[in-house]
Amino acid sequence: MERPANGRVILHVDMNSFYASVEMSYDPALKGKPLAIAGNVEERRGIIVTCSYEARAKGVKTTMPLWQARKLCPELIVKKPNFERYRKASIAMFDLLREYTELVEPVSIDEGYMDLTQYAGPKPLEIAHVIQERLSDELLLPCSIGIAPNKFLAKMASNMKKPLGITVLRKRELSEHLWPLPVAQMHGVGEKTAEKLETIGINTIQDLAKADRIQLKQLLGINGERLKQRANGVDNREVDPDSIYEFKSIGNSTTLSKDTTNEDELNNVLRKLAHSVSVRMKRKDVLASKIFITIRFANLKTITRSKKVANPIGDVEEIFSVARQLFFTHWKEEPIRLLGITGQDLVEKGDAVKQLDLFSFESDAKDEPILTVIEKINEKYGDQLIKRGIKGKREEDPSPGTSFNKDFLRE
Known part of the structure; x- marks a missing residue:
């Protein structure tokens, strides 16, 4: 492919069976075998998150119940997700892409765009082969690459030949x-x-x-x-x-180990999800103006419900309270298979203006003296010198669930 005299050269780099490929890079004995990554590995109702092409050849698919996958492929090797491992591999992958251009846009943990329009090196097709080979040799990760004059066509091109394809469109x-x-x-x-x-x-x-x-x-x-x-x-x-720093929502969901109507179990799941969402919101210093829940029933019917809150929230108990109210308002005691909580319409903490009302005025007024002192110190020595509260060591998220947001790419 010649470099066009006018127009752009966009690459879409899409990692092949990313989670499974990362596991194979850590354990070469898994290569060439049917491998699946699934939640609740020991449970009959676990769901396939992703799988190797060897597993796909046996009919195994993403989102398929684990019991069904094992029926199609009895020799299937199943591993639990290791998101910290995938995060490290993703960062290494994007670091490699940035060696060729600063114009790299991650769109998920395993795919991103590159703009090589101004790249003065070899032809785009040659660069694509080099990138594909380096990802394979240095990180042991296979990918497909689409080359086109814009992002949409590059994305479509990368899907046309998998695995290890390079397509010009x-x-x-x-x-x-x-x-x-x-x-x-x-x-x-x-x-x-x-x-x-x-x-x-x-x-x-x-x-x-x-x-x-x-x-x-x-x-x-x-x-x-x-x-x-x-x-x-x-x-x-x-x-x-910079799109990596733009996020509109933070959420987690989890498939239950078994369908249940037990209120205590459902409350416990909602609290864990609220904790997970709260931890990730604190990492970003954001609050949510809307809480959104996902409910999937045993018959796989899925509904979503949301509630706008008067003042942006981020505390575990606040998120849990709103999510719990939403859930029990719309739950008719049917067996539940999956629950999810998402904080939406996010705002930076510094931009979140709390609306004083009759219920919050008294507690806010008590804080006024210390807030005044903080404001005066910051005016004299810098806006970020003192903040209310101490930001300690980043808390890791121990709770179950799946997240596909871009925050894994931010240190």
């Missing part, structure tokens, strides 16, 4: 390589969106590219127009290294 090749694909395979189109599109006769990406803009907007709102642009290869988003 140019705008002039859309009709040949992109448009024949089912619309459900398009990045940004979820299952429900695909179902809606099919109701108006849009089954392929080409159908979407040629669809009526007004009809799409009526069906999907502004996202309909955006998806039509993407289908036509239009995506002007920049590769933004």
Whole structure:
């Protein structure tokens, strides 16, 4: 691939079966074997988080119940997630990518974009091969890479050949390589969106590219127009290294070891999840303006409920109280399979203005003298010299659950 005279060169680097690959890098004896990472390894109702391609060849899939996976593949090796191990591998991976350009944008623990437009070295395809080989040789981690003039096409390209693929996707090749694909395979189109599109006769990406803009907007709102642009290869988003610091929510969920209607067990799960979310919010010095819960029942039906709070919160008990109220308001004593808590509409603690009311005024007034002293010292010696409370050693999160936020990439 020649470097274009005009336009951009964007790479999307997507690690293959990342969690499983990291485990293989620590234990080479696992290579070439069907391996799965799953929560509740010892329990029948554990869920597959990810699996190796050898396991996929046997029919094992992500989100599949562990009992079903073992039925399909009796020789399946199952390991518990080691998120600290994956975090270290992810940081090493992104550090390697930054050796080629500062314009690296992580989008999850195992994938990111690179902008090589200004890179003065070898051709993009050669660089992609070098990156892929270095990730394999130095970190023992396989990846697929998409090369294209924008982020959307690079993402689509990286999905076209796995594992260990390198794919170039140019705008002039859309009709040949992109448009024949089912619309459900398009990045940004979820299952429900695909179902809606099919109701108006849009089954392929080409159908979407040629669809009526007004009809799409009526069906999907502004996202309909955006998806039509993407289908036509239009995506002007920049590769933004600072996007790692932008986060709108922090949440954890956990699949219960067995379906239950026991109130004490459910309360205990909610409290652990509230603790996990609170710890991670404290790491970032943020508070949540809305609490969002996820409830999945034994029949796999999933509902979500949320509540806007009067003042932003971050304390364990505050999060637990709101989540508990939400849960028991909408729970009809059906068996529960999964619970999740998410803090949304996050605000920096320094920007969170507490609204004084009749109930909080008295306690706030008691704090006024010490707050005045802190303010005067900070005015004289610097804004961050003294803060209310002492920030001690970072607390590690011992609670169960799964998080796919980008905070694992921040020290």
